[in-house]
Amino acid sequence: MHTENKDEMRDRIIEAALKRFTHFSASKTTMNEIAEDLHCSKASLYYYFPDKNAVHIAVLAKIGESYLQTLEKEANNSEVSAGESLMNTIKIRNNFMTRFCRLEIFKLMRQASFEAMNNEVKAAKKREWDLMTRIIERGIESGEFVAVADPQELAGILFHALMGMRLAFMDHPQQFTEELSDAQLADLEMKQELLLSIFVKGLKKN
Amino acid sequence: MHTENKDEMRDRIIEAALKRFTHFSASKTTMNEIAEDLHCSKASLYYYFPDKNAVHIAVLAKIGESYLQTLEKEANNSEVSAGESLMNTIKIRNNFMTRFCRLEIFKLMRQASFEAMNNEVKAAKKREWDLMTRIIERGIESGEFVAVADPQELAGILFHALMGMRLAFMDHPQQFTEELSDAQLADLEMKQELLLSIFVKGLKKN
DNA sequence: CTTTTGACTTTGTAACTAAAAAAGTCAGGA
């Protein structure tokens, strides 16, 4: 298997693993299967990654990064109002969630060494939170929203409330597949949008 | 074991089971232990309840009822403002949750026959939702809040957002013990109160 | 010197099993 450099092969492995993980799940995917997909030996995988968890984490890091970049684009898009941007984050988030709900994030978090994982997850949450803050601040700067004492805090409430609503909608919290039916998802989005509209209305000058 | 009537003995059983269930948990409590606590035979328990699940459900029904009655009192208490009443529901709910988090509600919901259980849970949720609606309506009647198009819908958003926030705060959703540390609980309540204050501010005339 | 591999060892998991514990039953007694 010839590749330009080490990083490219790492990417190819992550890509193959991502395909298997999202189709089936991480625990139902073997290192052998990933190797077969790449027409290489299993031992090669271990040349690029210390263990399977490392692959799993790399996969999550990759899709997490693309998610955050999508959000970032939305946060900085001054073409639309801040209120609309906030609305759009709901769709982006839910779309991402349904696409990657089979990635067993929670499972990994429990078994992967806490230091390595938990910090990254926290960092990602922080980044997402900061992006919400940024959108709110953009709204204040443009005069769309009234100046508020603590945009950071406000974004935190909004973030937790929207995230929480999703959890409140899956009635079997200890189930492994964190999937939502289409009907549930529609209901959830409706409620999230309503919640957000109340927030935004409170932020608008009147 | 002599008792006045059938209902009293049922109550005594429920009381004993409640003690064990909250101390340890439902699955770690045997029918024998409950019988021993009551100085009666296990067979007696089966005279009053068809099976263990029925005891578990009765326990949940009892504490659920007392919880809903506490909320009801708060909803009808016109001594305090509607805004304050809503604030108080947060404390009532969280207090109740921490007291009875070892009751394995979710576990029961999965195994107990759906018809019997799920309907009751749904009914309880509906009642709680209605109480929130009632408080909001009280606020409108008293002139504290502006008239809003759909108080029922608004209460639903608030209810789901507050409930969801709690879920968002327990980082191990598939853990069986749904306990929150003191620090987490304090943070949660702070955020819930802030969320509510935003809601209430939006409802106030200005 | 970097990358790859087949053959290897170790570790984890699914499928049985037997023993124990708990659930649940019932004929008969107060």
Add this chain to the structure above:
DNA sequence: TCCTGACTTTTTTAGTTACAAAGTCAAAAG
């Protein structure tokens, strides 16, 4: 009507094995 001891049935648990998957390494290939 209420209660119980002695009983049967069902569920958990702890051990076991057998297989699959994880992970290692010396040596080959480029």
